[in-house]
Amino acid sequence: MAFTIVSRAVRIVARAGKMIAVPDSPGALDSVRVLDLATYLAAPVCATLLGEFGAEVIKVEQPRVGDDLRRLGRAAGPDAGGSYWWFVESRNKKSITCNLRDPEGQALIRHLIAESHVVTENFRPGTLERWNLGWEALSAIRRSLVMVRISAFGQTGPSRERPGFGRIAAAVGGLAYLSGYPDRPPVSPGTPTVPDYLAGVFGAVGALVALRHAERTGEGQVVDLALYEPVLRVLDDAIAVYGATGHVRERIGSGTESAVPHNHFLTRDGRWIAIACTNDRMFARLLQAMGRTDLTGDPRMATTPARLAHRALVDELVAGWVAAREAPEALTALEAAEVPSSLVASVRDLFEDAHVRARENIVSVALPLLGRLAMPGVVPRLTLTPGRIDAAGPARPGEHNEEIYGARLGLSREALARLAERGVI
Numbered sequence: 001m002a003f004t005i006v007s008r009a010v011r012i013v014a015r016a017g018k019m020i021a022v023p024d025s026p027g028a029l030d031s032v033r034v035l036d037l038a039t040y041l042a043a044p045v046c047a048t049l050l051g052e053f054g055a056e057v058i059k060v061e062q063p064r065v066g067d068d069l070r071r072l073g074r075a076a077g078p079d080a081g082g083s084y085w086w087f088v089e090s091r092n093k094k095s096i097t098c099n100l101r102d103p104e105g106q107a108l109i110r111h112l113i114a115e116s117h118v119v120t121e122n123f124r125p126g127t128l129e130r131w132n133l134g135w136e137a138l139s140a141i142r143r144s145l146v147m148v149r150i151s152a153f154g155q156t157g158p159s160r161e162r163p164g165f166g167r168i169a170a171a172v173g174g175l176a177y178l179s180g181y182p183d184r185p186p187v188s189p190g191t192p193t194v195p196d197y198l199a200g201v202f203g204a205v206g207a208l209v210a211l212r213h214a215e216r217t218g219e220g221q222v223v224d225l226a227l228y229e230p231v232l233r234v235l236d237d238a239i240a241v242y243g244a245t246g247h248v249r250e251r252i253g254s255g256t257e258s259a260v261p262h263n264h265f266l267t268r269d270g271r272w273i274a275i276a277c278t279n280d281r282m283f284a285r286l287l288q289a290m291g292r293t294d295l296t297g298d299p300r301m302a303t304t305p306a307r308l309a310h311r312a313l314v315d316e317l318v319a320g321w322v323a324a325r326e327a328p329e330a331l332t333a334l335e336a337a338e339v340p341s342s343l344v345a346s347v348r349d350l351f352e353d354a355h356v357r358a359r360e361n362i363v364s365v366a367l368p369l370l371g372r373l374a375m376p377g378v379v380p381r382l383t384l385t386p387g388r389i390d391a392a393g394p395a396r397p398g399e400h401n402e403e404i405y406g407a408r409l410g411l412s413r414e415a416l417a418r419l420a421e422r423g424v425i
Contacts, residue, residue, distance in 0.1 A: 027054015028385035032211065034118040035109070036060060036093065037100070037133075039068050041166070041193055042227055043122035043150040044089060045200025050118065050207060051092040052378045052387035058112065058404060059093040059394070060100070063423050066397035080369050081395035087367060088375040090393025096405065097398035097425045104424045106132050111409050113141045117214075118207050120148045125160045135222050145220040146210040148203045154226035164227060169195035173231025174238065181253040198230035260307040261286070261318045264344055271327035272344035275318060275334065280304060282339060289337035290321045367392045401425055 032055040036047040044059075044067075051057035061067045066082070073085035082090075099105040110133075113119065119138065121128060128134045139145050149155055152164025153172075170176040170189055180187040206223035214220050232239075236258070238249045249257055256262045259278045266272055277283040280303060287293050295301055295317075300310045307314050322330050327343060334341040343349060350356050351374075360377045367373040378387030394400070405411045405425065419425045 025385055027388065028382070030054040032056070032118065033116045034058065034120065035112055035116045036120050037109075037128075038120050038122040038150070040072070040122070041069070041089065041196035042199040043120040043148060043203060044069065045197055046148055046150065046203035046207065047118075047120045048089055048091065048093070049200060049204040052389065053382075053385065054387075055118070057093045058116075058400070059090060059095045060109070061095055061097050061397040063097040063099050063398070063420070063425055066097075070397075076367075076370055076373075080367075082393060084373070087373055087392040091365065091375070091389050092391060093393060094400035094404065095394035095397055096401050099424050100128075100131050100133065102422075102424050103132075104419065104422070108405065108409070108419075108425070109133055110138070110141055112404070113138050113145065115408075116142065116145065117211065118146045118148065120150070120203070120207075122150045124163065125149075125151055125155045139220055143220060144214040144218050146207055146214060146223065147220070148207050148223040148225070150199050150203050150225045150227060152227050154229070155222070155224045165192070166195040166227070167192040169199075169227040169231055173228035174235050175231045178235075178238070178249060178251055180251050182251045186251065195227055195231050198234070199225055199227050202230045202233075255311065255315070258308075259304060260311045260314045263315055263318075265319050265322035267322055267325060267327040267330055269326040273322060273327055273330060273334075274342050274344055275322075276340040278340075283307065285337045286318070286334070286339045289333045289339055290318070292317075292321075363389060365389050365392050368395050398425060 029050055032050065034047050034050050034055050034057045036044055036057055036059045038044045038047070047055075047057045047059070059067070067086070067090070069089065070082035070086045073083040076082060076084050076087060080087075098108055100109065126134075129136075135147055135149075138147065151160070152168060153159040153162050164172070167176075167188060170179075170192070171186075173195065175189050175195075176186045178186075179189040203223060203225050206225060210221050210223055241247050241249070254264045259276070261283075262276050262278065264272045264274050275286070277286050283301070284296060287295055299306060301307055301314060325333075331341060331343065345353065351362060356362060359381075361379075362374055363377045364372045364374055373392055375389075375392070378389060401416060401420075402413075405416055405419075406413065411419075416425065
C-alpha cells in the first residue's frame, strides 16, 4: 500500500502485494515554483495538488504561531508541530515564515515573486492590495505570474467582502439545501470542507490552464474563484431544470431525484450498502439478483418514470430483500448480476479494502516523532509522470527559512536573526 522514495533513479512501490522498483521520473511540473500565501484549505489544497506533480511549493506561515491549519482538527501530538490535517494537506511543501503586514516582509515576498510562477491566496478581496501585494504590484514584478485567488464570494460582486468557510459555501451554492430529509434541517454534505477541496481542485485546473497560456504568450493572469462556485457547478441538472420549468429540487434523503432505486439500504447485520440503478437495464439485473424476475413486466416498475412515480414501493421492495441478508451475501448476489453496488465504507473499511490497497489510495509517509502517517494517495494516476509524496507537512514553521531566504535570496544569518527578532520572519 505504501511507497518509499529510495533514490532519484528509482522508487519502491507496492503493487499487487509485491514491492517492485519503477523509474523515478521528474514530475510534470518539476520546473514550476508556487508561493502559497493562503491558509486553511481551499487555496492551500490547490498548491498541494501542484506540488504532488513536481512543483516546488513554498508555504508562507505566520511568524512564531505558524499556519492556522496546524491547529485545526486532531493534534498529532504535543511535540509533533501540528495536526494530522496539517501534515496531510501541507505535504511536499517547504515552510517559511513572513509577516505580510510588515514592509520588510512584503519586500521579501516581492523578491520571491520574481522567481515564482504561481502564487495562491485566499484572503478577503482587497487585503493583499492593502499590503502592497495585490495583482497589480506582483504582476509588475513578473509579467507571466499566475495568481490563484480563492475567496468566499470572489473578487467581484456585491458580496465580495463577506467572510465565509466551506459550510457557508455549501449553503450559498445550493448543495446544503438538497442534503438531508424533507422533514429535517439541511445537513452538511459529508463534511463542511467538501467545498474547500472542490475549490482546491478547480483552482489547480485554473492554474494549469493559466500556466499553459503564460507558456505560449508570456502573459500571466488571475484565476478568480469563489468558494461557493464549484459547489454550484456540481448541482447536476438542477439549475437547467429550474431555468426551464421553475421546478425547485427539494431534499429527498439518501435517494436521488432522477432514478429509483438509487439509495442506501440496511442489511441484517447492521451494515449499509449502496445500490444505484440509473436505467431500466440495471433494474432488470437487480430483479434477477433478488430472484424477482416475476416483476419484470410490472407497469409500476418497468420504466424509470414509472419507478419514480412509485418510489416508496420500489425502495421498500429492495429494502426488504437487503434486510433479510447479511452484507457479504447481498453484495455477492448484486455483483454477480452486475448491479452497481457497494458497502457504504467507513474509514476502517477503506483501510481493509483490497481494491483501495491495490490502487495505493492510502499511503504511508514518514513523519518525525510519529514514525509513519497514513494519508490519501495522489490522484489522478499518470503513467509517465506520476505524482508523488516526498514528505509530510513541515513540522516547524519556518523550517526552510535559511534555504529560501539565505541560500536563495542571499540573506546572511545575521540578517535573518534580525528579521526573526523583529517578528518579520
